[in-house]
Amino acid sequence: MQTSIHESFRELAEAAEAEAILSSCVHCGFCNATCPTYQQLHDERDGPRGRIYLIKQFLESGEATENTRVHLDRCLTCRSCETTCPSGVQYARLADIGRGILERKLPRPVTARGIRWLLRNVVAFRRRFAMAFTAARVMKPLLPSFLRRKIPSRTPPGVWPAVRHDRVMFTPKGCVQSSVSPNTNAAAARVLDKLGVSLIDESASGCCGAVSYHLGHHDEGKAFFRKNIDAWWPLVESGAEALVLTASGCGSMVKEYGEILKSDPEYAEKAAVISGLARDLSEVVLAEDIERxxxxxxxxxxxxxxxxxxxxxxxxxxxxxxxxxxxxxxxxxxxxxxxxxxxxxxxxxxxxxxxxxxxxxxxxxxxxxxxxxxxxxxxxxxxxxxxxxxxxxxxxxxxxxxxxxxx
Missing domain, CATH: 3.40.50.1860 (Rossmann fold)
Structure with a gap:
């Protein structure tokens, strides 16, 4: 797909990357067959191929309408299209680039900006989210039925095993999971302990950065990346063999730190190391002798x-x-x-x-x-x-x- 980036975007670091991704698309449409929103809405603009054209049009013309944003916002970034694509188009990366530039170029209405500000400044912060979640539990009888069902009963985390093995890994406490499902990481620690691995409960880091980054606030997301790298680096230097993620959403984000920060002179090397150490819990368990x-x-x-x-x-x-x-x-x-x-x-x-x-x-x-x-x-x-x-x-x-x- 031939693309000519608008002169106002040519100096952006992501422009060349977006152009390369666009050029890899051959318009086959296989992606639409596995796109959840296209299957629901049956609108070309609500499928990956249509959204690729919308991003291309925006990057070439330098202009976009609210209608363009509507269709980009409807994308789940589930990446099912990437699994289907025969050409290996990095659709999710292109969507992130397009959304990031669009967020700066076309400001949202005040109410929409306010909602997204709350999400970025509450969900992404462990203590703030914990307070909000506690308040929601208190107010649960007053909430609509669908929201009531989304507030689970709190499961006590149980005992976290002491560090007693030569093999050591670490896991971040997380921002949402630590409040709504604190037993998940503790259960992972107990299972790994039986496999001869001590899991350290790392609490100095914060949100993985996915909330900000995927809402188009890339600089804010990268700030979370760097803070986490700084928090995790002493554990890396002490010999921890893996960074274990029990939430796959966080895992997919952390595994992309190296690629996203590859041009950062201070953090590029460390980010690549962190992404290389990141493992989903299922990867870790599968690599061990489960029969133990x-x-x-x-x-x-x-x-x-x-x-x-x-x-x-x-x-x-x-x-x-x-x-x-x-x-x-x-x-x-x-x-x-x-x-x-x-x-x-x-x-x-x-x-x-x-x-x-x-x-x-x-x-x-x-x-x-x-x-x-x-x-x-x-x-x-x-x-x-x-x-x-x-x-x-x-x-x-x-x-x-x-x-x-x-x-």
Whole structure:
């Protein structure tokens, strides 16, 4: 796809990258076949190919309308299109670039800016989110039914094992997960402890930066990246062999630090190291001798939901299934595994109607075999699925931890 970047954008660092991505698209349209929003709306502009044209038009003309933004905002950035694309088009990267430039070029209305400011300044900060979440629990009876269902009962984290092994890894506390599902990281620590790995609970870092970055505030997102790198670097220097992410959304972001900061003279090298050390929990467990875990799963049927950030962004579509199958869990049949649940970070808040349609579709796909529980690998998906499913929704490592015979 031939592109001529407008002169007002040529000096931007992302301009050449966007041009290269645009040139790799051959207009085949295979991406539309697996795009959740195109399947719902049947509008070319709400599929990857159409959005690529909208971004191309914007970068060539230097102008964009509110209508362009509407269609870009509707994109989940689930990256299912990337899994399907025969040409390897880096659609998500192009979407991030387009949104970032558009955010500066075409200011949003005051109300929309305010909502996004709140998301970036509450969700991305652990203590602020914890206070907001506590308040929401108190006000739960007064909230609309759908929001009430999104506020889970608090599960105590249980005992975190002491550092006692030669092999050491670390995991960030997280901003949302530490409040809504504090048992997830603790369960991961207990499971890894049984595998001969001590997991350090790292609390100095903050949000992975995904909230700001994917809302088009790239400089703000990069500031989170750098702060986290500084917080994690002493652990890297002390010999920690991996940075373990139990939320796949955070994992996909951290794995991109190296690429996004590759031109940063101070952080490029460190960012590449951090991204190289980042591992989804399923990767870590699969690399170990799972048979060392003495587990006795119950007979309940488990439906596995693989988040988009795990299967499309990190290219790890079946790791959780393989782990649970090898441990003897009774796995339920599901369908349409490639389709997004509609959570997509802040998407369920900013695009509620479309998100709920996708959520209903996903819950139905996960329920065809009448499972007793659903497991996932990302806290955002866990909250959204839990609001709509008729069975409990948990992180997969929690049911593994529950099945440990010698806890």
């Amino acid at each position: 875990l003495n587990v006795a799963p119950d007979s309940e049927k488990v439906a596995v939901h693989c988040p988009c950030t795990l299967q499309h962004a990190q290219k790890l579509p079946d790791g959780v299934d393989r782990i649970l199958a090898r441990m003897g869990f009774n796995l339920a049949r599901t369908r349409d595994k490639h389709l997004c649940c509609g959570s997509a970070g802040t998407y369920s808040i900013l695009q509620p109607q479309l998100s709920r349609k996708l959520l209903a579709q996903k819950v139905e796909a996960l329920s065809i075999d009448a499972p007793d529980k659903i497991v996932t690998a990302n806290v955002g998906c866990q909250l959204d699925l839990g609001a709509a499913a008729r069975v409990p929704v948990r992180h997969w490592v929690e049911i593994v931890d529950d099945a440990l015979v010698d806890r």
